[in-house]
Amino acid sequence: DQQVKQNSPSLSVQEGRISILNCDYTNSMFDYFLWYKKYPAEGPTFLISISSIKDKNEDGRFTVFLNKSAKHLSLHIVPSQPGDSAVYFCAASTNVNTDKLIFGTGTRLQVFP
């Protein structure tokens, strides 16, 4: 039972344009959501998070949007850079302080010049 899904396994974007990565979840108890960037044979690197009491959080080039009614969140990267090429995972938890993370299936982003 995949509670967190990323339906696009890959995404290709031109440098300077916007990258939009999507994530859907099924568990309405999730109240904290995170995005991670991951390279092969390395641990994930935290990018940005959002609490369920908000619908948007922005940090530099990264913005996360949360639509609770649709159980959907998205990560916007603008402008995209070649160094952004990696696999992106969304993750969710039911308790911001102590609970385990459930990861999505990942989206491979490639930013080309």
Place this chain on the structure above:
Amino acid sequence: GAVVSQHPSRVICKSGTSVKIECRSLDFQATTMFWYRQFPKQSLMLMATSNEGSKATYEQGVEKDKFLINHASLTLSTLTVTSAHPEDSSFYICSARTYPGYTFGSGTRLTVV
């Protein structure tokens, strides 16, 4: 920022032997550590949650007698893969709860031959 040091980064072992993976929180105390595994091109799957001074909590389908977890101090958690078989070959990653995003180790590539 917070750092989780994970060792070894890669290990090759013979079938039937045991392998220990260590994760240390370097500049903070981690009362809880999470252990994940990732198969090629797949998501990170939570295996177990280790709590300092108490027994680990295993996810459904994870053999607790095969994957021994010890969290003897606030800065060290270990995962021992006992009687390893080729199907245990995978990428193992630990993480600790930090705010706003969990901090991950760099991962261990285990190959059982």
